[in-house]
Amino acid sequence: MTAPPLLEVRDLHTYYDNIAALRGVSLTVSEGEIVALIGANGAGKSTLLKSITGLTPPRQGEIFMEGRRLNGVPAHAVVRLGVAMVPEGRQIFGRLSVYENLEMGAFTRTDTDAVQRSFDRVFELFPRLAERREQIGGTLSGGEQQMLAIGRAIMAAPRLLLLDEPSMGLAPILVQQIFRTIREINREGASILLVEQNANAALSLANRGYVLRVGQIVIEDAAEALKENKQVKEAYLGGH
Amino acid sequence: MATTSTTVGRSAAFSKRAFLTILGVLIGAVLAFRLGQTIYDQVWGPEVWIRNLINGLALGAVYALIALGYTLVYGILFMINFAHGEVLMLGAMAGFFVLDASINSGFLDYNTLLTIVIVFIAGMSVAVVVGVLLERIAYRPLRGAPRLVPLISAIGASIFLQNAALQAFGANVKIYPTPQITGLSGGQRFGDVFVANTSIMIMVLAIITMVALVLLVNRSRFGKAMRAVAEDKPTAQLMGIDVNRIILLTFALGSLLAGMAGVMLGFHNRQVTHMVGFMPGLKAFTAAVLGGIGNVPGAMLGGFFLGLAESLGPTAFQIPSAYKDVIAFGLLVLILIFRPTGLMGERLSRERA
Amino acid sequence: MRAALLPATRPGLVGGGAAIAIVVLGMVTALNERELAGLPVGNLLVGLIVLAVGYRAARDAVGAGSRLVAGLVAGLTAGAFLALFMLFTRVPGVSEKLVQTEPEDTDAILFGMGAGGAALLAVFGAGLGVLGGVLASLPALPTGWLRAVAGSGRLRLILVALLSLLIVGLALAFLFGLVVAVVGVIVLAGLELALLGGALASLPPLPARLRQVLPKSGAGRRRLDPVALLTLLIMAVVLIVVPMAFGQYFNHVSTTVGIFVLMGLGLNVVVGYAGLLDLGYVAFFAIGAYAMAILSSPEQGIEVNFWLALPIAMAVSGISGTLLGIPVLRMRGDYLAIVTLGFGEIIRIFSQNLTDLTGGPQGVRDIARPELAEQEFTTLLFANPQQFYFYLIATGVVLVAIISAHLLSSRIGRAWVAMREDEDVARAIGIRVVRYKLLAFTIGAVFAGLGGAIFASRQNSIFPNDFTLIVSINVLCLVIIGGMGSVRGVVVGSVALIALPEILRELAEFRLVTFGALLVFMMIVRPQGLLPAGRSLVSGPASLDIAAPPAEA
Numbered sequence A: 001m002t003a004p005p006l007l008e009v010r011d012l013h014t015y016y017d018n019i020a021a022l023r024g025v026s027l028t029v030s031e032g033e034i035v036a037l038i039g040a041n042g043a044g045k046s047t048l049l050k051s052i053t054g055l056t057p058p059r060q061g062e063i064f065m066e067g068r069r070l071n072g073v074p075a076h077a078v079v080r081l082g083v084a085m086v087p088e089g090r091q092i093f094g095r096l097s098v099y100e101n102l103e104m105g106a107f108t109r110t111d112t113d114a115v116q117r118s119f120d121r122v123f124e125l126f127p128r129l130a131e132r133r134e135q136i137g138g139t140l141s142g143g144e145q146q147m148l149a150i151g152r153a154i155m156a157a158p159r160l161l162l163l164d165e166p167s168m169g170l171a172p173i174l175v176q177q178i179f180r181t182i183r184e185i186n187r188e189g190a191s192i193l194l195v196e197q198n199a200n201a202a203l204s205l206a207n208r209g210y211v212l213r214v215g216q217i218v219i220e221d222a223a224e225a226l227k228e229n230k231q232v233k234e235a236y237l238g239g240h
Numbered sequence B: 001m002a003t004t005s006t007t008v009g010r011s012a013a014f015s016k017r018a019f020l021t022i023l024g025v026l027i028g029a030v031l032a033f034r035l036g037q038t039i040y041d042q043v044w045g046p047e048v049w050i051r052n053l054i055n056g057l058a059l060g061a062v063y064a065l066i067a068l069g070y071t072l073v074y075g076i077l078f079m080i081n082f083a084h085g086e087v088l089m090l091g092a093m094a095g096f097f098v099l100d101a102s103i104n105s106g107f108l109d110y111n112t113l114l115t116i117v118i119v120f121i122a123g124m125s126v127a128v129v130v131g132v133l134l135e136r137i138a139y140r141p142l143r144g145a146p147r148l149v150p151l152i153s154a155i156g157a158s159i160f161l162q163n164a165a166l167q168a169f170g171a172n173v174k175i176y177p178t179p180q181i182t183g184l185s186g187g188q189r190f191g192d193v194f195v196a197n198t199s200i201m202i203m204v205l206a207i208i209t210m211v212a213l214v215l216l217v218n219r220s221r222f223g224k225a226m227r228a229v230a231e232d233k234p235t236a237q238l239m240g241i242d243v244n245r246i247i248l249l250t251f252a253l254g255s256l257l258a259g260m261a262g263v264m265l266g267f268h269n270r271q272v273t274h275m276v277g278f279m280p281g282l283k284a285f286t287a288a289v290l291g292g293i294g295n296v297p298g299a300m301l302g303g304f305f306l307g308l309a310e311s312l313g314p315t316a317f318q319i320p321s322a323y324k325d326v327i328a329f330g331l332l333v334l335i336l337i338f339r340p341t342g343l344m345g346e347r348l349s350r351e352r353a
Numbered sequence C: 001m002r003a004a005l006l007p008a009t010r011p012g013l014v015g016g017g018a019a020i021a022i023v024v025l026g027m028v029t030a031l032n033e034r035e036l037a038g039l040p041v042g043n044l045l046v047g048l049i050v051l052a053v054g055y056r057a058a059r060d061a062v063g064a065g066s067r068l069v070a071g072l073v074a075g076l077t078a079g080a081f082l083a084l085f086m087l088f089t090r091v092p093g094v095s096e097k098l099v100q101t102e103p104e105d106t107d108a109i110l111f112g113m114g115a116g117g118a119a120l121l122a123v124f125g126a127g128l129g130v131l132g133g134v135l136a137s138l139p140a141l142p143t144g145w146l147r148a149v150a151g152s153g154r155l156r157l158i159l160v161a162l163l164s165l166l167i168v169g170l171a172l173a174f175l176f177g178l179v180v181a182v183v184g185v186i187v188l189a190g191l192e193l194a195l196l197g198g199a200l201a202s203l204p205p206l207p208a209r210l211r212q213v214l215p216k217s218g219a220g221r222r223r224l225d226p227v228a229l230l231t232l233l234i235m236a237v238v239l240i241v242v243p244m245a246f247g248q249y250f251n252h253v254s255t256t257v258g259i260f261v262l263m264g265l266g267l268n269v270v271v272g273y274a275g276l277l278d279l280g281y282v283a284f285f286a287i288g289a290y291a292m293a294i295l296s297s298p299e300q301g302i303e304v305n306f307w308l309a310l311p312i313a314m315a316v317s318g319i320s321g322t323l324l325g326i327p328v329l330r331m332r333g334d335y336l337a338i339v340t341l342g343f344g345e346i347i348r349i350f351s352q353n354l355t356d357l358t359g360g361p362q363g364v365r366d367i368a369r370p371e372l373a374e375q376e377f378t379t380l381l382f383a384n385p386q387q388f389y390f391y392l393i394a395t396g397v398v399l400v401a402i403i404s405a406h407l408l409s410s411r412i413g414r415a416w417v418a419m420r421e422d423e424d425v426a427r428a429i430g431i432r433v434v435r436y437k438l439l440a441f442t443i444g445a446v447f448a449g450l451g452g453a454i455f456a457s458r459q460n461s462i463f464p465n466d467f468t469l470i471v472s473i474n475v476l477c478l479v480i481i482g483g484m485g486s487v488r489g490v491v492v493g494s495v496a497l498i499a500l501p502e503i504l505r506e507l508a509e510f511r512l513v514t515f516g517a518l519l520v521f522m523m524i525v526r527p528q529g530l531l532p533a534g535r536s537l538v539s540g541p542a543s544l545d546i547a548a549p550p551a552e553a
């Protein structure tokens, strides 16, 4: 008998007004895993993450975090249950300083010593942020903003980290650095659900992967197997 | 999305610093010239100028306190809380009733300072309750509706509150018995210039409050959460911030300031009616826009600027004081033409160089 | 069951607060002067509130037992809250401050028994709450057959209309006597005809396929539906006959409504079509009125004839619209609101202080009435001058309505809509935004000027206090209540906003309180207005998103 997965999503349906964005998605993330979620633009990847965090509550289906039902839990309470998200397009607070952005990430935590350790860890992972701790978020470069967004999520000390296209719009060297950091975070104990258009990189990093198409999971497999999957190759890996 | 307001600042006709400098120098020059001229022509002496300067500062302090309420709410919800003036009025009313009761019961004679403190607390508490109810009943159900909808709701709430006060408490003028209160009744004489004690109280209290507010917004956990919510509500939620609660607290904070301003006006003008919220509310909103709505230091600057303009304008140009409202709105139009986002630009955040 | 307890106190507190409010505002005292089935209406209203509270609380609960308990808790809370407050008003000195609350009322609400009565009131509240809970537990009424009968859209509309006439007629007769009832029913009937005509016309009169085959005429052309035509005809007859049949009072109310319709149509162009929030619209009304007054009153020594002064007043008003528009129309929406509001105040301050021109607070008297062929038209043909104004204003309204309907379907109207929906996009596709804004502002000002000029003449004398901010707010509210961007909506909104309070004069002292509360309520339950225009006209898509900062000009 295996322990229940860290995150379990069962038959999720999410709508924008009357347009279905998710049509029966089921997926799991187990303790310690990195799971990649790939799919074309508009497939519903971001919607899935937003449904898990309560920003777009699902109309049907269930979400469990460590066996606890997340349906109906307001978005601001989800982070207390150990789920942090790096939203699409980073969405850092452009008018708050780097340091204040990180403080916001730890908003729900009260153990000041532990929070201080998280600060130290973030500045260790991203020395660039330490240099710019008083700089206003909106004036950071794109790569720095992405570091800040990830750092901010780390500040919540999550058990599950949701990342929505962290490589978007970044130079290849930066992408590599970001992906290394993600692996690092995973080694330190956080499970990861990684949404990516950059399927190759994501599958290289992940243990398992799902392919989402028009609101439904069409393929689910080990990451290595997915990389070899013919359909996946043609559609998402640029055919090489 | 997040960068829109910074571009506003940049696309303005003048940069902020240049504009403020030019404006300051210009106003300073004109005032200095008229100061010399009126004294030389013996229209009025320097004591008139100083008296009006102090009146302007006191009036400006009140405007600034009220304007802060508009700016905080606007900064976080992008809505004009049209009923803010009525919150002030109800605060002033509550202050009056408590003051009246303490006079009748002899408590005022027993401890004057404590009475004044209690009057302020009563006014501010009632204002907070009204502001919070307003948010829960009239605004929260409209979150996410098109912009005009909450505005109309606010107008409705304003009409309701004003007329409810009229119905409940009557149309008669309620006299704040300031002259009976030792310490508030008289004034201080500095040479030729007489300054009412209430003006001094207003300025001291307002400045302390504003310093505290700036610290709260910039330094406290609540202040940072408020700025985060103002900027991006969904992301703030992801951080674990309860957006509804922050919005409610923001209303409470703004209403607290309005209640304080209401009691101040009560003591200073020595009377309240159900109408006292309207004009100060309008002026303070003007002040908030002048300073750049959503901008905390801007609201303060705008308040003082407007207060001074209203009291020094007629002094400088010998305009009948009936036209002081014309000055206020005229200034607003002029400044918005050159700086479409107000003196300090719009944003609810910490000022940095 | 225990889970139902705490949530039920909330509706209880809300209801108790509402009950306290109507007591404090003096509504209970005023309404207690009437009786319904032997019970004083005021107390009945308080009871109804508590009943509703119990019903509301019970509806949220699951299971019959929980429903009753929830009703009980809510009713108890409401009753206790009210009782506590009533006791509070008996503290010496408190009831003097509450001018509308007489100690006798307090006594009556506490059953004349003081503190014991308070306990009784709480128990009474609990009983009513349980009753509400029972009501909530009843199976839903079998309304299916009703729906089946009224299955067809048209039939349902007509049924609803007739039913509403009956109810309103009975209510008015009961409250105010026969005369008011007849007036009320006729006003309402006219209104409903207008509504119904529109609604019937908007149901597909022809099978869609058939319509596609029919040749399409010019872009703005509307098809002539026989039902709509019939409605128009009936309306015209009513409009012509009604003022003859009724006296001075009806004519006064209906011309007031008409003047507000004129202003509403003007502001509809500014806010509804072009999306510019003008809070100082009264300024143009005032300018039109003062232009008429100054030009035609002998006090100023110009004494121009009404018919000459009318177009001049409109022109002056329009020009001032343009002049104000030039500096302010580059500003962003909310700033525009406050600046226009300020402009309205400035005009009023000037009218109060420029004594040589406007007479100051004394106003201008002896403003000309419309004359024809050297003779007072009004005395020649009509029993009273108000009657002539009725036809004059009706003509004005029809013309202005036609003009604004045509404007909307013209090139100009499409530019406005594009601009309102997204200013940047409009600019990008080559629409000269500022120019079109100016046009909207000017047209709106001309319409308001027309209203103002006629108003001045009808009043015969005008004073600065005729032009306060509350006028601007009223006009804005009627546009929004009616349904922004729709001409029919403006008419309905004016009747709802101006005529109903006039007719319900007896409730005069509670008019504004009720009005304010209704505005809030309406925004919550029906923000699009009574008769909205087809699409979302309230504002652009950017403003639908609370997270987005406001669009910049």
Ligand SMILES: Nc1ncnc2c1ncn2[C@@H]1O[C@H](COP(=O)(O)OP(=O)(O)O)[C@@H](O)[C@H]1O
Pocket (backbone or CB within 6 Å): A016, A019, A020, A021, A039, A040, A041, A042, A043, A044, A045, A046, A047, A048
């Ligand atoms: N706020 C929204 N309102 C309406 N539709 C939306 C909204 N956000 C996303 N959608 C729609 O939902 C679908 C899924 O979008 P999204 O989850 O963002 O896809 P992905 O992240 O995979 O690119 C798309 O068809 C998109 O158009």
Ligand SMILES: [Mg+2]
Pocket (backbone or CB within 6 Å): A042, A045, A046, A047, A088
């Ligand atoms: Mg996406």
